[in-house]
Every structure is written in structure tokens, then in C-alpha cells.
Amino acid sequence: MSKEEKRVGVFICHCGKNIAGGVDINALLEHAKKLTDVVFAAENRFTCSEEGQATICDAVKEHNLNRIVVVACDPTLHSATFQRCGEKAGVDPAFTELIDIRKWTMPGSPQKVDQEQALENSKRLMEQTVKRIRLKRAIPQVEVIVEPSVLVIGGGIAGVEASLDLADKGYKVFLVERLPTIGGKMALLYKVFPTNDCAPCILAPKTAYANMHPNITLLTNSEVVDVQGHVGNFQVKVLKHPRYVDEKKCTGDGICVEKCPAKAPSEYSAGMGKRKAIYIPFPQAIPRKAAIDADHCLYFQKGICRVCEKVCPTGAVNFEQKPETMELKVGSIIAATGFEEYDPSKKKEYGYGLYPNVITQFQLARLLDIDGPTKGKLLRPSDGKEPKNIMMIQCVGSRDEKANVYCSSVCCMYALKHAQIIKEMVLHDAEIYICYIDMRTPGKGFEEYYKQTRDLGVTFIRGKPNEIMEDPKTKNLIVVVEDTLLGEPVMFEADLVVLSCAIVPSQGMKQLAEMLRIELDENGFFKEAHPKLRPVETNVRGVYICGCAQGPKDIPDAIVQAKAAASCADSELRKGKIMLPEFIVKMGKTS
């Protein structure tokens, strides 16, 4: 191979005016012709077009080229296009390279530089690439048998949906969930927009099916702690934390829960209610198995009690359970680790955590839920009275340069949903005010939902409150906001203030990204391979992402992504074998 004569062809793309408008193409072309081993150089208006690709094929044949350098746009976008084109003409894909100079020339590109600098940068990058491609050897490809199984990390609606799709297609699926139950945040929403369906009711058929599906292994109370290998052949270590209840023996009858004397704050009530130390998280929990919270259990804390063990008719309680590490072999991985609600106590002006009657929308959802801590009665935390004036504040922690710049995309809709529920079902006479920056309702049926809410008499105030004060006697809240439509500052006295908090990446995503070797975006969400064209793939082949772990989104979008991720995994695995560069396979074996 090294003895063979190197014949490099350089193809410079105008990309319409995107490149040609920002750099002197002719100067670049002349420069290319001077480089060692470059026997042919050409420019083209759109190299990726059929005509452009034909130019490459013709040149390969005419000038007997065996190396191709395309000077154009982002390699993640078009590398495969030009490799396929070269391969058709007989050039090994390893010897076709695409380099991006468009980032320096295109109007609106964050990396745009002036003409002179763009030419300089492009020349330099071209020189280096030509040099590299001359020195490069072809990478031998080998065939690898793939494991027909998938690891799905995260048991929220996205993870469950992806698992079901793949399991139905015949793959063995391992669904790993950190908590004792699957269903994720959706189980806590009470109702979902724009249909006002009961969230657990439309969630349960999916979680229940996942639980009984012969191809799905549920691993609750578990975390991924190590990932090795490559697409087709990942080796994964999963740590299963003890739940101190034998899942096989537990029937979910709840006798232990009834008798347990120890109480702890309930996650299902967003911290506003109590549960027992041995608990089944919520009525529709899947799997419906009890778990012991060792931090609040009298036996683990003080060495007494063990009542649950005595009352369990099937002898399922086992205080001796130890953490267990499992090793799994899977062909691909889907990360669906979801989101968390922004901690609003960071926005000190709103007094969350300081004033009892300032709550979050997630807490409001729990208060409205008939299975929640107040059995569906809307009672404010300070005195248990029904609020008459409720103020909702949008964009808490999003669209805020001091917190997160991005829009969390669902907050407008969930605020409308809660306003509708309160007005129609809970407190008809309550006055509801929603303080917003912009109402953003771009979804199917969403604008109609917004109108319905307005028709119910909810008041919308365009302005973001800058301060909340508490009346120390009544515990009412005085909200100061500039109404930007009136152009005047206004003050409201509210009995209850509800903060519509941003969606932020969940804890542990950074560690997981390191394990999976995938990237995070500037906000800490998993980064997709291409923001428009490859939204569920990552920079690691065989690792896919979906749901809110990729960015804030509503349930239908999460479902769409879950199905897309499942489909990507299927495409990769369905032939049973794949071609991989030899060194990757070797590295996988030695590690």
C-alpha cells in the first residue's frame, strides 16, 4: 500500500453562496493545486448534488485518483455521502475525507470570520488534510456478530416506550431504573395536556405491559456503573441496590405498609405528604412490590421493629439483602434518563423554601391529584385553607440569562392545564393569574387549549415578577410585576404562588455520559449526533438518546424520540452482524 502512488483530488464546494460568499474560492483552488500529490482540483456550486457527485466520480476515473478531499461542510452531515460516492468510483471510504470550512464563511455561523481569515484557516485545514490523507493507511474492517439485546437506561415514559418497541420486535431488553418503580415523572403529573387524560391511566397500560413482556427484564432500584465494548457488543455492569423485599415472593398486598410504624417524606407527594418506611410508591406502581427505605426504617436506624417481616404472609421481607452487581451483554444502548425540576430556591426573589405558600407546578399537580397528599383538595401549605387568588409565574429558571437560557417548552402548557383543572374541577371561584413572558403553545391542539383556558376566565399578565414579599400575619404573598402591556408596575396579593420551573438535566447524567463516552450539550443534556438530521443518535455508534434527557419536551415528542431510538437500534442490530474497524474490535477484546 505504501509503495502505491498517491493521487489526491481536491473538490471545493461553493455551497451556493454559503462558502463562496465568505472566502476567495479561486485563491483556495490555486493553493490546492500546489499541494504535494494533488493531481486534480476543482470547484463546484453544490458538491453534494447529483451533478457534483458525478464530477467526483468522473475525475476519479479520468485522473486515476485514489484519494479524495472534499472541502465543504460539517463531516457529521455529509461524510457518508462522499464516502459512498468515492466507493462507487472505486476509492476506499477511508481515503475520502470531508472538511468543514463553511463554519468560517456562512452568515449566522457562530464561528464566522472575515474573508482573509477564512482563506487562511481554509488553506491551513486543507494542507493538513491532504497531508494526512497521503500518510493514512486503510483501516481493515472486520465482521462482528451482534448481541440481539438492548439496554435501556431510565424507566420513564420514553424508556418504557423504547423498551416495548424493541421487545415487540424480538430483542431482549434490559430496562434499568434507579427508583423502585418505573413510570418516571409522568406518573406524578395527575393529568396531561391537551386532552386532560389521567396521566397514570394512560401510562399504566404501557408500564404494566413492560412488566409482563417476556422480552423485557425490569431492573428497578438499579444503576449502570460501567460500560465497556462497542456497538454490537457492549459489556455493562449494573448495580442493583437492595430493596430488602424479595420481588419474587412479594404479592404487593400492602399489609407491611399498613403496619409499618416509621414515616418518611413521600416522593410521590413532592415532599408534601408522608409515606411509610416500607412502601409501594403509588397505587399504579410497576412493579407493585414493596421496598424498604433504609434511611427511615427503624430496624436499619435503631435495630428494632422488624414488624413488616412478621406480618408478611409470604415471608418476602429480607433484611439481609445486599447490593448485587450484574453483568449484561447488549448490542446497543438507549439512554432515557429524563429530567428534574429546576430548584427554584436559587431564584431568591421568589422566596421558595422561605415562604410556605410558594410552591412549584409539580407540587401543585400532587395537590390536585385525587391520590395526592390532600386527596385532590387544593389547600395551601401554611394553613390548609383553600386559596382564592392563585398566581402562576412562568419561566422560573428558563429563558433567564442568570439560570438557563433555553425555553423548557412545556411550562406554558402545564400551567394552562393546572389553571383548567382548578377552574373546572376544584375551585370554580378561584381567581387565577398567569404571569408570562410569551405564551408558547405550538403543538397539535395546544393553541385551542390556550383559548379554552382564556375562556374559563383565567387572567394573563405579560410580565415577569421581580419580587415576592410575604405578609407575615396572613402568609399571603405580595407579588410585584411590571405589566408590560399596561407599561406599569402592578402589585398583586395572592394566597398561593405557583412557580413554573424549568426542566433541567437529571442528576448523574454527567457520569453516565462519561461511561457511555457520549457528549453533553452546553446545558448538560445529552448531545445528539446532528441537531436536525440525527436527533436520537450520538457521537458513539450504537448509543441512542431519547426523551427529556436530550432536551426539554412534552410526552408526544418523547414518545416519537423513543420510537426513533428503538428504530435506530433495530436498524443497527437486525442483520445480526456488522462491519467494524479492526482496531475497535481489538480494543474491545483487550479491555
Place this chain on the structure above:
Amino acid sequence: MREYALFLGCLIPARLPSLEAVSVKVLEKFGIGTRPMIGASCCPDPIVMKSLDYKAWLAIAARNLSIAEEMKLDILTLCSGCFSTLSKANKVLKENAKLKDEIGSFLSEINRGFSGTINVRQVAEVIREIGPEAIKQRLQRTLEQWRVATQHGCHLVRPSDVLHVDDPNRPTILDEIVSWVGAKPIEYPLKMLCCGVGIKAIDPETNLIMLREKLESIREAEANCIVTPCPFCFIQFDMGQREVNRKFKESYAFPVFYITELLGLAVGLSPEEIGLQFHTTPVKEV
């Protein structure tokens, strides 16, 4: 001994010289030395001058900064307005090379130059740095009966991209210091309201309405005195109470303390040394 270039501004030398005296005395007790900035001018003020002529504002601030640069000392300001101006100008000139050159050309005419080698501190920040332990060790007087309404004021924490003293929307630095000297900081709903003095020149009526609201909130919370690190807030509360009383037929008489006066009392300085006799609202037993 830590040393600072002491920037006085205008209000303290012109109307409240006792605040300078007590601050120097108290800081000395904690091993913090101050040296006067010979030739320093008005900061200039962070609102009016800045809005009228931004570059002149920058140039005057840069000139003041350059004096401390020559002294090779960080600046300590007793006034939050000066703190805000000098910090902002310092940051702008450190970060914006173009403006730095332009302002530099003005300064070169008077044989000065801005090099960006020092930082600007406010007295409350410096007191916090002393820390609770060191303060508690020197306590001579118990202030248990003090129920203190703290007034942080606007310019101690804003602009928040420049000043990182505390949270701009709910600062607690004063409450911390107040509790270190054994007094009790009181929460009151209008804690974050501006004292009103900023608009006194153009709208004296609103100025007093704001002050009255603030005082009412303090009275309802059953505080018995007011503490502030800003001489403008100080003068507003100290002298403004009399005006509010006259205009609205009220009888407010909260003793007002500048932050170093409070510290001075706690470490055993006499009322005369502190200069309480110069207050407009008389200070009786709290």
C-alpha cells in the same frame, strides 16, 4: 496588617465625616489599615453621570482607580454608590480593550493611566471577611435587645454581573453581621425596597412616600433600629424620618446605624467616639 486605599466619595466628607472617623477606628481594631487617596474626586455617581456622559463617567472613575493603582492597594469604599461605580468601571476597562485605549488617551493628558491591577471592595464585604469568630472574640457589649431591620440598599449588590457580594434579590450579608454581634436581624416584607433617596432630587414627594412605606413595614415587624452599609440610605433614614413625621404626622424615631457604628458599639467604643451625637434622629437606649 491588611491595608486598603480608602475611597471616601462625596457624601461622607461633605455631610457625614463621623462615618469616616468611626470606620477607620473600627477597622483598625480588626487589623485592617486604611490610607487616604490623595487627589481622589467624586466617584462619579452610578446613575446620573453615567447616563449623561458614559465616557466622562468612565474617565473620572478610571482616574480614581489609577490613584489606588499607584498606591498598589485595593480600594475600600464606605459608600455603596462609589463601590458600584468603581467596580463597574474597573470591570469594563479590564475587559474592553478598545474603551481602555480611549480612556487611556484622556488620562495620558494628565499623566495618568489605567492598568487594571487592583480590585474594589465595600466595607460590609470586608467586615464579613473578618469572620464571626474574630468579631465574637472582641465583643464588649451585648446587643441582645437589638431587633435590627437591615437595609442593604441597591448599589451594594447591583449590577449583579459586576458585584458578587451577595444574592442581588435577597441579600443576607448584613443580617449575618448583625447576628455576629449578638443582635437579632428582623425580616420585614419591604426589606428589598429602595430607600427612595435616589429620586429625592427630582421627586421629593415620592421619595418620602417610599420612605414612609419602608418605615411602616419596619414598625410592623417590630424592629427597634435600622442598620445600613450605605451613607445615602443612612442619611435618608436618619434625616428623612423627621421629614416623614412632619409631612404625614407620624412619629417614627428609629435610631439608624451605619454598619461600622454598629460594630464600634459592639466592640466597646463610646457613643461619643462613634459620633452618635451627630445623628439627626436621636439615639437613645435601643
